[in-house]
Amino acid sequence: MKALLLAFLMMTVAQQAQAKLVTKKVEYRQGETVLEGYLAYDDALKGKRPGVLVIHEWTGVSQYEMKRAEQLAGLGYVAFAADIYGKGVRPATPQAAAKEAAKYRGADRSLIRARAAAGLDKLASLPHVDPKRLAVIGYCFGGTAALELARSGANVLGTVSFHGGLDTPNPADAKNIKGKVLALHGGDDPFVKPEQVAAFQQEMREAKVDWQMNIYGGAVHSFSNPKSGNDNSKGAAYNEKADHRSWQAMKQFFVEVFGK
Amino acid sequence: MKALLLAFLMMTVAQQAQAKLVTKKVEYRQGETVLEGYLAYDDALKGKRPGVLVIHEWTGVSQYEMKRAEQLAGLGYVAFAADIYGKGVRPATPQAAAKEAAKYRGADRSLIRARAAAGLDKLASLPHVDPKRLAVIGYCFGGTAALELARSGANVLGTVSFHGGLDTPNPADAKNIKGKVLALHGGDDPFVKPEQVAAFQQEMREAKVDWQMNIYGGAVHSFSNPKSGNDNSKGAAYNEKADHRSWQAMKQFFVEVFGK
Numbered sequence: 055m056k057a058l059l060l061a062f063l064m065m066t067v068a069q070q071a072q073a074k075l076v077t078k079k080v081e082y083r084q085g086e087t088v089l090e091g092y093l094a095y096d097d098a099l100k101g102k103r104p105g106v107l108v109i110h111e112w113t114g115v116s117q118y119e120m121k122r123a124e125q126l127a128g129l130g131y132v133a134f135a136a137d138i139y140g141k142g143v144r145p146a147t148p149q150a151a152a153k154e155a156a157k158y159r160g161a162d163r164s165l166i167r168a169r170a171a172a173g174l175d176k177l178a179s180l181p182h183v184d185p186k187r188l189a190v191i192g193y194c195f196g197g198t199a200a201l202e203l204a205r206s207g208a209n210v211l212g213t214v215s216f217h218g219g220l221d222t223p224n225p226a227d228a229k230n231i232k233g234k235v236l237a238l239h240g241g242d243d244p245f246v247k248p249e250q251v252a253a254f255q256q257e258m259r260e261a262k263v264d265w266q267m268n269i270y271g272g273a274v275h276s277f278s279n280p281k282s283g284n285d286n287s288k289g290a291a292y293n294e295k296a297d298h299r300s301w302q303a304m305k306q307f308f309v310e311v312f313g314k
Numbered sequence: 315m316k317a318l319l320l321a322f323l324m325m326t327v328a329q330q331a332q333a334k335l336v337t338k339k340v341e342y343r344q345g346e347t348v349l350e351g352y353l354a355y356d357d358a359l360k361g362k363r364p365g366v367l368v369i370h371e372w373t374g375v376s377q378y379e380m381k382r383a384e385q386l387a388g389l390g391y392v393a394f395a396a397d398i399y400g401k402g403v404r405p406a407t408p409q410a411a412a413k414e415a416a417k418y419r420g421a422d423r424s425l426i427r428a429r430a431a432a433g434l435d436k437l438a439s440l441p442h443v444d445p446k447r448l449a450v451i452g453y454c455f456g457g458t459a460a461l462e463l464a465r466s467g468a469n470v471l472g473t474v475s476f477h478g479g480l481d482t483p484n485p486a487d488a489k490n491i492k493g494k495v496l497a498l499h500g501g502d503d504p505f506v507k508p509e510q511v512a513a514f515q516q517e518m519r520e521a522k523v524d525w526q527m528n529i530y531g532g533a534v535h536s537f538s539n540p541k542s543g544n545d546n547s548k549g550a551a552y553n554e555k556a557d558h559r560s561w562q563a564m565k566q567f568f569v570e571v572f573g574k
Contacts, residue, residue, distance in 0.1 A: 235531075241518075255501060255531075258531055259501065259531065259532075265501070265531035265532075266528065267501075267528070267529045267531075268529075269526065269528075269529070271515075271519065271524060271526060271527075272522070272525075295524070299526065302566050303566075306559075310558075
């Protein structure tokens with residue numbers, strides 16, 4: 055029996071070794087604006103599969119989001135790290151990032167929604183993607199973008215925000231949300247305050263959305279990004295436990311929404 | 315290759331079929347009071363394994379908690395549904411249950427702690443249990459009891475509350491908590507109000523506990539118990555999604571705290 059088990063395990067390892075991660079930059083447009091996203095999928099898998107849109111932090115598509123796309127590809131999904139800002143717009147300092155992000159998350163959310171929708175359309179059009187099985191995840195600024203995409207009535211089965219801003223000038227739009235929502239939140243996040251958390255929950259409640267929120271004690275803003283450092287007093291810091299837990303929660307959520 | 319896979323799967327099924335669920339009522343004491351719990355474990359498993367204490371809703375140990383203990387045994391743990399009230403004390407009406415529960419969750423929490431501790435001691439003493447790997451879960455009233463046990467400084471690696479009351483007259487005791495805490499909460503629970511949720515989070519925060527809270531939208535009190543009916547307007551009702559999600563969250567939590 056042990057020999058049989060060993061043979062099976064070796065076979066499984068061999069199959070996994072055949073996984074063929076394909077990654078590439080992909081140019082696309084929203085209106086006249088040229089955007090540049092990052093695509094990742096396992097070319098060893100056959101047939102169409104769920105597609106997951108990944109929306110970036112306030113610095114634009116970076117190594118961090120590319121890594122997340124690759125991890126999602128490793129889970130069997132087609133992942134596309136969307137570009138909200140435009141090709142080449144990659145603010146290098148917090149000041150520049152804050153300035154760029156402010157263009158999108160003010161009182162008018164039409165541009166952030168349009169840019170996120172362009173990414174989703176691109177993802178849906180890809181040959182390996184089942185356009186009926188889409189989800190969106192976002193980090194910080196990207197969490198806000200993911201939620202705005204959902205509020206716009208986009209065709210997503212699931213929306214996951216990792217330490218995203220939960221506020222919106224248009225809470226009534228939550229009635230347009232078609233899929234399920236999972237908000238992953240740092241319990242000590244000074245940028246997403248309790249009032250905002252309460253308002254978000256009330257928004258979801260009133261619109262009868264299928265929502266969940268996981269709160270991670272001891273975690274502040276940007277808890278999933280190792281580049282955030284380890285000083286909670288700065289308001290943004292990496293938290294290994296919350297990173298692991300939130301990723302597990304997302305995986306479980308996807309098993310539920312995609313049925314695999 | 316397919317034949318090999320089939321052989322392996324059949325072998326796995328055969329192994330599972332060998333699982334031998336043992337269940338029995340177990341009498342034990344706290345002081346002079348005779349208590350009667352319910353034990354469940356898989357006798358086909360070898361060696362010591364983690365022990366999980368299950369604390370009941372306000373009606374005392376019932377079929378519901380026995381079923382949960384059996385499910386936990388199915389996960390490979392030794393599960394013991396503790397009795398807080400005393401042998402034979404099984405209130406049959408909500409009025410009687412409220413009256414009985416009130417004896418334990420008032421301003422003095424020493425009795426609920428002592429009764430929960432007696433259950434934990436019994437569990438830890440069982441031959442299949444690794445006394446260094448213990449956790450406690452509780453439902454409604456039992457969630458309160460589980461948290462009070464943790465606050466007493468009990469030797470538990472993890473504490474899980476399912477729609478439990480989160481209040482305590484002794485928030486400063488949170489500093490005694492040795493393990494991790496996971497609170498699973500219905501987002502529309504009218505009996506565990508937002509002020510109580512906020513106070514609990516603040517309690518955990520101040521004591522630097524490793525805590526998490528998952529909030530399930532659309533779920534009210536007692537969301538994991540099918541006997542709660544399906545009328546949210548009553549304040550307590552079964553919610554299949556929240557039941558499934560909270561159980562998955564508990565399983566993931568145990569993988570983390572027990573390392574298996």
